[in-house]
Amino acid sequence: MILSTLVWVWVRIMTSIRFWRCGFAVCIFVLTSFAAPAKASKLALPPETNGVLDKIYGFDLDGAREAAREMQRERPEDPLGYLLEAEALWWKIWCTSAEFKYGMSDARHRAKLEADKPYFELAAKISSLAEAQIKQHETPEMHFYAGMGDAVAARMYGLRWESRNTARAGVRGREHLMRAKGLDPELADANLGLGLYNYYVDTLSAAARILRFFMGIPGGSKQEGVRLLEQDIAEGVLTQNSARFYLAINLHRFDQRYEKALAVIGPLAEEYPSNPLFQLARGDLYAKLGRKEQALACYRAAAALPVQDAECRASIQRLIHASLAALGVNTVTPHQ
Numbered sequence: 149m150i151l152s153t154l155v156w157v158w159v160r161i162m163t164s165i166r167f168w169r170c171g172f173a174v175c176i177f178v179l180t181s182f183a184a185p186a187k188a189s190k191l192a193l194p195p196e197t198n199g200v201l202d203k204i205y206g207f208d209l210d211g212a213r214e215a216a217r218e219m220q221r222e223r224p225e226d227p228l229g230y231l232l233e234a235e236a237l238w239w240k241i242w243c244t245s246a247e248f249k250y251g252m253s254d255a256r257h258r259a260k261l262e263a264d265k266p267y268f269e270l271a272a273k274i275s276s277l278a279e280a281q282i283k284q285h286e287t288p289e290m291h292f293y294a295g296m297g298d299a300v301a302a303r304m305y306g307l308r309w310e311s312r313n314t315a316r317a318g319v320r321g322r323e324h325l326m327r328a329k330g331l332d333p334e335l336a337d338a339n340l341g342l343g344l345y346n347y348y349v350d351t352l353s354a355a356a357r358i359l360r361f362f363m364g365i366p367g368g369s370k371q372e373g374v375r376l377l378e379q380d381i382a383e384g385v386l387t388q389n390s391a392r393f394y395l396a397i398n399l400h401r402f403d404q405r406y407e408k409a410l411a412v413i414g415p416l417a418e419e420y421p422s423n424p425l426f427q428l429a430r431g432d433l434y435a436k437l438g439r440k441e442q443a444l445a446c447y448r449a450a451a452a453l454p455v456q457d458a459e460c461r462a463s464i465q466r467l468i469h470a471s472l473a474a475l476g477v478n479t480v481t482p483h484q
Contacts, residue, residue, distance in 0.1 A: 190336060190385050191289060193228070194219070197386075200232045204239065205389055205416070207423040210456050212236035227277045227293040234270040234300045241267065243425065243460040245307060248470035252400055252432040253425070258307045271301035278324075288332035295324035339380035340387040340394075347373030347398055370403070381412075392416055396429060406436045417446070424450040424464050431471060440475055447471050 196219060203212035213236045219229030241264070245255040258264075275297030278290045298321030305313040329338060347370050380391040396413035399405040410433040417426040431446030451468050455461035472478065 205420045227274045230273045253428045253467045288328040291324045291328035295321040336383040337387040339376045340391045343373045343376030
């Protein structure tokens with residue numbers, strides 16, 4: 149789910165909430181609020197972009213990485229191909245790091261692994277390509293991508309609980325994204341980061357809010373965050389499906405607004421039935437609402453899906469087993 153969510157640079161230090169475990173990269177950097185534009189600007193994307201995104205959301209992660217690499221070969225100076233490859237790789241990481249806890253599947257922590265080196269290399273490539281182009285000709289798009297490169301790195305640092313590295317990457321990325329917004333205040337896909345920042349800051353504990361005040365970090369509003377995420381869903385071209393996924397996850401996790409979350413995640417599960425993570429998220433919500441048969445149908449669908457990567461496939465099966473156990477069911481069969 150493309151360009152998955154992080155948090156504002158110092159929030160990681162202030163609270164134990166692991167904001168950056170979210171799938172999209174931009175949310176660590178954004179201003180607190182701005183007026184909704186009458187007509188949003190859109191990133192200029194090559195025509196093959198949607199095909200790569202469909203592979204990512206459809207959970208053909210190997211196919212997505214290969215398609216992204218083809219983009220890199222055709223446009224070696226364009227950060228987008230590297231960003232898309234990092235996004236495809238991220239969802240494998242999310243899958244293998246996820247656990248079932250508090251009645252939902254979520255990625256909460258990852259050990260520091262040597263296998264993560266290619267991911268960090270992609271993050272560095274995204275930033276370096278964008279920054280090189282900024283030196284030649286400054287554009288909001290290249291500042292956006294430069295910030296995204298830092299966000300990609302910070303997302304992993306956050307999942308690995310590396311607070312200082314998360315903060316350093318966040319400071320660099322924030323500068324780029326703020327500049328991008330200064331050059332083009334109507335860059336629609338930035339609403340993901342803005343919405344998640346507003347949402348997450350409003351979930352801080354009282355002690356964390358005091359620290360935030362003394363550190364001069366702007367506040368936020370859940371209501372505004374939801375509005376901006378919904379605006380991104382309606383207008384974004386890169387981030388809209390990530391906004392949909394993480395809005396549903398956060399409405400589930402923090403607000404217990406299960407019906408609304410179900411309405412948000414539903415279109416993703418319908419459009420991309422081959423994505424087991426969407427099926428699990430939908431099933432978890434049905435379970436919270438006491439709709440056992442519908443929850444079982446989602447878990448059965450997830451269990452039946454072919455997952456290419458063996459480690460991810462094993463993780464999905466563990467998540468399904470835990471989800472079923474929470475419902476008092478031991479196995480999935482066609483006639484349960």
